[in-house]
Amino acid sequence: MKSITMSQRRRRETAIAATVFLAPALLVIAIFVLYPIVQSFVTSGYEWNGYSSNKVFIGLGNWVELMKDKTFWYAFRNNLVVMVLSIVIQMPIGLALATFLDRVGKKGNICKVIWFIPMLMSSVAIGYLFRYALDANTGFVSAISQLFGGGKVDLLGNPDTVLYTVIIIIAWQFIPFYMVYYMAGYSSLPMDIHEAALVDGATESQYFWRISLPLLKPSIKSAIVLSMVGSLKYFDLVYVMTSGGPSHASELMATYMYTNAFSSYRMGYASAIAAGMFILISVIAIVTMRLLNRKED
Amino acid sequence: MAGAKKGFKPSQIIVAVLVVFWFLVCLVPFFFMLMCTLKEQFELLTNGVFSLPERLYLNNYVEIFTGTIWRYLANSAIVLVVTLVILLMFSAFAAYPLSRWKFRMNKPVYSLIIACMSVPIHVTLLPIFMMTVNLGMYDSIWALIGPYVAFNLPISVFILTTFMAGVPKDMEEAAEIDGCGKYGIFWRIMLPLAKPGLATLVIYDGVNIWNEFSFALTLTQTAANRTLPLAVQEFQGQYTMNIPMIMTVLFISILPMIVVFIFGQDKLIKGMMAGAVKG
Numbered sequence: 001m002k003s004i005t006m007s008q009r010r011r012r013e014t015a016i017a018a019t020v021f022l023a024p025a026l027l028v029i030a031i032f033v034l035y036p037i038v039q040s041f042v043t044s045g046y047e048w049n050g051y052s053s054n055k056v057f058i059g060l061g062n063w064v065e066l067m068k069d070k071t072f073w074y075a076f077r078n079n080l081v082v083m084v085l086s087i088v089i090q091m092p093i094g095l096a097l098a099t100f101l102d103r104v105g106k107k108g109n110i111c112k113v114i115w116f117i118p119m120l121m122s123s124v125a126i127g128y129l130f131r132y133a134l135d136a137n138t139g140f141v142s143a144i145s146q147l148f149g150g151g152k153v154d155l156l157g158n159p160d161t162v163l164y165t166v167i168i169i170i171a172w173q174f175i176p177f178y179m180v181y182y183m184a185g186y187s188s189l190p191m192d193i194h195e196a197a198l199v200d201g202a203t204e205s206q207y208f209w210r211i212s213l214p215l216l217k218p219s220i221k222s223a224i225v226l227s228m229v230g231s232l233k234y235f236d237l238v239y240v241m242t243s244g245g246p247s248h249a250s251e252l253m254a255t256y257m258y259t260n261a262f263s264s265y266r267m268g269y270a271s272a273i274a275a276g277m278f279i280l281i282s283v284i285a286i287v288t289m290r291l292l293n294r295k296e297d
Numbered sequence: 298m299a300g301a302k303k304g305f306k307p308s309q310i311i312v313a314v315l316v317v318f319w320f321l322v323c324l325v326p327f328f329f330m331l332m333c334t335l336k337e338q339f340e341l342l343t344n345g346v347f348s349l350p351e352r353l354y355l356n357n358y359v360e361i362f363t364g365t366i367w368r369y370l371a372n373s374a375i376v377l378v379v380t381l382v383i384l385l386m387f388s389a390f391a392a393y394p395l396s397r398w399k400f401r402m403n404k405p406v407y408s409l410i411i412a413c414m415s416v417p418i419h420v421t422l423l424p425i426f427m428m429t430v431n432l433g434m435y436d437s438i439w440a441l442i443g444p445y446v447a448f449n450l451p452i453s454v455f456i457l458t459t460f461m462a463g464v465p466k467d468m469e470e471a472a473e474i475d476g477c478g479k480y481g482i483f484w485r486i487m488l489p490l491a492k493p494g495l496a497t498l499v500i501y502d503g504v505n506i507w508n509e510f511s512f513a514l515t516l517t518q519t520a521a522n523r524t525l526p527l528a529v530q531e532f533q534g535q536y537t538m539n540i541p542m543i544m545t546v547l548f549i550s551i552l553p554m555i556v557v558f559i560f561g562q563d564k565l566i567k568g569m570m571a572g573a574v575k576g
Contacts, residue, residue, distance in 0.1 A: 011400075017479045018394040022406060025391035025450055032447030033413050036421035036428075043423065050427070097319065100312070111316060117323050120554040122508035124526045125547050128533070132540050133329055140329055172322070180566055233417035236510045240530075254419045261423055262515070271423055278420040285415065 037278065043271035050267035062272035072273060075244075075251040076280065082167055082252070083231035087224055089171045094178025095220070099208065101179070102186040119176040127240030130169050131156065156242055159249035166238055166250050173237070174230075178223055185219030186212070221292045228288060232281045253277045333544035334358070340541075357545040361532075366549065368521060369528040372438050376524055377506050380445045384502060385495055388450055392457035392491075393483050397469070407458070414451040418444075418511060426515050436518040444512045449502045456501075456568065460494030461487065500561040501568025507553065525550050 044062050048055040066072055097115055101108045118126070133139045136154035145153045155165040189212065197207045235254035238244065244251035244259065253273065261270035334357055335350040394400070395407050425444055434440040468490070472482050510526045517523050520531050529546050536542040558565060
């Protein structure tokens with residue numbers, strides 16, 4: 001009898017202490033993450049410029065407009081292009097670099113450090129750096145083109161090339177991340193598996209395709225999910241480099257939201273974009289995770 | 298490296314070429330930036346992009362460091378320190394019960410915190426902006442602390458919970474037998490033992506906070522209240538087409554990252570990995 005009340009008391013004590021310890025973290029998350037998500041949906045029901053007291057409830061008006069808004073869907077399409085090409089470009093190169101570093105071991109340390117450099121720069125720094133590096137008059141791509149007798153090149157000013165240029169710069173920024181990521185994947189493989197395979201007569205390429213690649217599958221899968229979610233919410237670099245232009249050619253959902261909120265002062269509509277983004281990203285992420293996990297069985 | 302032995306195989310030559318090629322891909326933009334910082338404004342236009350600076354020209358640095366950059370640096374440093382202190386406290390508080398105790402809400406609370414890792418910050422940007430305006434905190438560096446703590450908290454709790462779960466339990470049990478309460482155990486035993494985990498957070502979260510752009514752009518307005526990532530934007534208005542000057546600001550803003558990388562490489566990479574493996 002006594003022992004039961006003892007254990008009950010202990011359990012209650014634990015529950016109280018846990019509440020005390022968890023309260024600050026949960027409070028911060030409630031205020032700055034959960035409440036704003038709800039608030040985005042609420043504000044999406046209003047026509048409002050963001051500062052006046054004239055806040056008119058228009059129900060689903062913003063959502064209906066969003067469904068018909070060609071620019072929003074074009075921005076979403078751009079996000080999808082960024083997503084697909086990011087995976088296609090970044091995953092193989094990241095994996096190739098990691099494979100090389102894994103093979104050469106300590107001797108490759110200098111490569112590792114230099115290949116990591118782009119990761120040291122913030123998105124904003126990279127954005128500004130390339131904005132000037134790609135400038136038609138002073139940039140080095142233009143200079144290289146002129147060296148070979150070509151004309152000036154304006155990759156960021158041309159609607160046909162701007163999105164792909166941005167994608168390549170994003171790849172430049174994130175390949176080191178996936179390189180390090182796959183290196184971690186390699187280091188989690190059993191130690192002597194490479195030697196064992198070679199002793200059994202496997203060539204290096206057989207080892208890669210038949211042994212290490214299948215073993216790295218979990219790393220590759222989560223890298224793909226990461227890259228997808230990252231591409232769908234991309235903002236900083238594009239905002240700094242092009243602000244979505246010229247004429248929406250590099251517009252993404254996040255930059256479009258920002259322009260609506262702080263240039264057109266349509267806070268209600270911008271909130272609908274944000275909420276729509278939240279729904280689209282969640283659906284795509286969940287579906288992808290389901291698909292990737294199902295194949296495993 | 299791969300092709301260093303005598304008798305090159307074609308495959309080794311290809312690998313060597315690719316290795317060098319990737320060196321250039323990573324270094325050329327960086328080199329472009331560095332060279333620009335050492336040139337005069339018109340040197341860049343007249344001599345072309347690839348020319349080396351005519352002489353050692355440090356006036357760009359002198360001009361930047363005698364200007365308003367200190368204000369941005371100070372703001373960034375204050376935000377960084379205050380955020381880190383609060384963030385480390387809150388995540389250690391949360392990670393302790395989550396990693397050590399059995400209670401009914403453990404799993405649900407942990408899942409909720411982890412799920413917040415994948416919330417895109419731009420969904421919360423406008424509501425937080427409105428909240429900040431309503432609280433009268435708009436255009437103050439203090440407005441940045443809350444969102445910065447909140448968005449680094451999930452990953453920090455995740456890293457620390459994993460770390461604390463790996464700490465042996467005997468010291469804790471001994472302390473409990475000696476009559477030390479749960480709070481005492483946290484302050485006197487758990488926190489000191491979690492130091493390596495906290496160090497990882499300082500480096501990893503520190504880099505994120507130092508580089509943060511979106512909230513800083515949205516929640517502050519005047520130059521006096523902005524952090525370093527926004528300095529470039531301001532200087533760009535000031536120096537319009539003075540590219541060497543802008544590149545100098547850029548280079549100064551990434552210098553701390555280079556220092557962190559040299560001294561905290563392992564911790565930075567460890568944090569990146571933990572951030573990646575959430576699943």
